[in-house]
Amino acid sequence: EVQLAASGGGLVQPGRSQRLSCTASGFTFADYAVSWFRQAPGKGLEWVGCIRNKAHGGTIEYAASVKGRFTISRDDSKSIASLQMNSMNTGDTAVYYCGRGRLWVDYWGQGTLVTVSS
């Protein structure tokens, strides 16, 4: 069974950093791109970024709202993707989801809540 799970959320102060992990199982992780999304409380979905698989260069794309502050990486040996978030602000408060795929996401992980507040 394909499964993904995001973890690492919590309360973080403005200006500080947080690292999220996306742990996958049930498929060959190295064969797929991984995307990150977020959803502010009561709001819609926002694409955060994506990392392709190594066969497609492992290239990474970011939303303009996070570019320069967030970094996506992957460790295929552990079937884990990571989202490093720096210089966080209150606008980054959201449930963060990871998912399998680049253009559309066929499997989503349960999200993890990140709250940015002093």
Added chain:
Amino acid sequence: EIVMTQSPATLSVSPGERATLSCRASQSVGSNLAWYQQKPGQAPRLLIYGASTRATGFPARFSGSGSGTEFTLTISTLQSEDFAVYFCQQYNNWPPLTFGGGTKVEIK
């Protein structure tokens, strides 16, 4: 960036009735459109991709249509488990992927 607009924001429907949800793109996205279903407290689930291809696990009462800038998601006979929020998402002009604001299908 392509802006996706969904209407209506809320759709009140009785079980057994038909629901028609709309999604409009600010410029043509061809058939590069997906629909997702999201229930409270849960992650989204892929429902439709390629504008009309149903994802695994969804019954035939769900159908997607349209191309270019106008798209429709139809639920032919609403069941209790179909009450949820539905989002459309374009992947024609990427990055970024962009989503509509969602349509909440609620019980009338």
